Amino acid sequence: MSWREGLRKGRSHLLFALILAVAGTLIVHIEDNNLERETGHRPVARAGVPTVKGRITPPVTALSAKQTPAPDTARPTIDDAAQFKAYVQVGAFRDRHRAEQAGASALRSLNGQPALAVRVKPFAKIFRAELGPIDPSAAKRLCARLLALGHECRPIMPRSAKD
Numbered sequence: 001m002s003w004r005e006g007l008r009k010g011r012s013h014l015l016f017a018l019i020l021a022v023a024g025t026l027i028v029h030i031e032d033n034n035l036e037r038e039t040g041h042r043p044v045a046r047a048g049v050p051t052v053k054g055r056i057t058p059p060v061t062a063l064s065a066k067q068t069p070a071p072d073t074a075r076p077t078i079d080d081a082a083q084f085k086a087y088v089q090v091g092a093f094r095d096r097h098r099a100e101q102a103g104a105s106a107l108r109s110l111n112g113q114p115a116l117a118v119r120v121k122p123f124a125k126i127f128r129a130e131l132g133p134i135d136p137s138a139a140k141r142l143c144a145r146l147l148a149l150g151h152e153c154r155p156i157m158p159r160s161a162k163d
Contacts, residue, residue, distance in 0.1 A: 086134050086135065086139040086155060086157050087131060087132030087139075088131050088134065088139055088156065089128050089129065089130050089153070089156050090102055090106040090129050090130065090131060091152050092129070093127050094126055096122075099120045099128065100129070103118035103120065105151070106131060106153075109146070109150075110145070110149075114134065117133075132156075136155075136158060143155050
């Protein structure tokens, strides 16, 4: 090996060590900031290493009665939630992104009828893509429609509607 090759390999090792040191320092500072947010105090500096002041987000405060926003009438309210408890599952995936894509694809196929939302629900080691909430009596009809459009579908009924 010539001295140029040795110098090139040595520089790459030094550069790699520098990158690891910078990344480690950043991770420690991020963890310190998270710990301070959770506990309210900053961890003690070790071995004379100075702490770096980070930007801390202010705590979330509750709205007073005067500042309470008006209810959104476009979506079902809590009072209406009893009649909209069913969902239809359009797929189960190992990857959250694929589940979101499958839900969006099924929703596009329906052309906005009925007005539903995509919900990605983690379950064990998979992510279930579901559309809803929907009236339990309409869930089976929606599944038949999705199956006709070429999507997988399985109604997810609330416990009381299964009886």
